[in-house]
């Protein structure tokens with residue numbers, strides 16, 4: 001049976017975005033691809049092989065179950081768990097060289113125990129509390145756990161020390177972020193003075209990496225940007241302010257599409273859809289699309305969202321239903337059953353990005369993307385550039401492709 005909508009992932013767009021990000025970072029800063037939330041809705045199973053083809057070799061996730069999914073989808077990549085891993089899962093992580101954040105002593109003890117049992121080092125990243133007040137050791141707590149770490153350096157590989165910023169995507173948080181960078185550096189220096197030398201310092205998400213060069217350190221953890229979306233309007237404005245051509249250089253990797261299921265006409269004064277949120281103020285033409293909030297098209301886009309049909313940007317009218325939304329095609333009377341409908345992505349020279357949604361709906365990019373259900377079929381497109389280049393030159397290293405894409 002056919003799904004009522006499908007998702008395409010554009011490999012050439014991913015190459016473009018990675019090339020831009022790598023260009024900004026330079027050759028010495030490691031790139032970790034953040035793929036929590038089912039790779040921001042793109043789909044772990046499709047995104048991981050695609051990213052590996054583009055030479056990404058480090059992935060960051062939220063939980064152990066996501067780490068498991070990344071390992072299964074990829075060619076044994078390095079994975080870092082930034083959030084949840086139950087103490088009972090630590091042994092699995094150690095056994096499979098999966099790295100994880102530590103921010104409380106119980107997890108460190110579980111790591112030591114698992115490492116001793118397996119005769120293999122646990123790969124930990126020590127998280128500092130620098131001002132987000134979410135997870136991370138405060139300076140006082142750090143003082144208390146340092147002896148435990150010092151005593152067990154034979155079974156603990158301290159791969160990194162790290163922190164996370166409290167809203168680097170908004171200039172309103174400038175002072176707070178700056179003071180977090182300072183505090184991180186102080187804690188890092190103190191830790192090193194205690195004979196514990198993490199291999200990589202990493203603190204930056206997309207917004208921090210773009211707007212605060214000092215936050216880049218040795219590795220960055222980039223999510224939203226690699227998929228072709230900006231963390232906020234402020235971040236792109238900040239990026240473009242010194243550029244001559246003020247054009248967004250990123251390309252959306254995702255395209256979410258459906259088709260017109262039916263068209264109909266409505267006369268002046270009729271209400272459209274459930275309830276009375278939209279009354280036709282003139283004779284109108286409507287298209288119904290078989291996508292609703294159960295498919296991830298947020299109900300808060302009722303009377304707000306925009307879709308593309310026949311290269312035109314058209315308005316969603318009425319309430320978004322569980323499985324159906326309606327589009328005003330009065331300006332595009334040629335639209336007919338079976339026409340392609342773009343819910344996110346490009347068609348012709350028009351584009352619907354989630355960012356433009358969220359300005360309307362107050363939903364963040366992140367939320368709409370990660371709510372895209374797992375069961376929407378996904379496929380990777382535009383891999384030709386890679387394949388032709390690969391077979392022509394007999395290259396086996398994707399690095400070449402990244403620079404020539």
Ligand SMILES: *Cc1c(COP(=O)(O)O)cnc(C)c1O
Pocket residue numbers: 034036082164204205206207221222223224225231
């Ligand atoms: C989600 C997350 C990131 C990546 O954030 P983006 O804004 O998508 O780049 C980085 N670090 C941590 C700890 C995160 O939770």
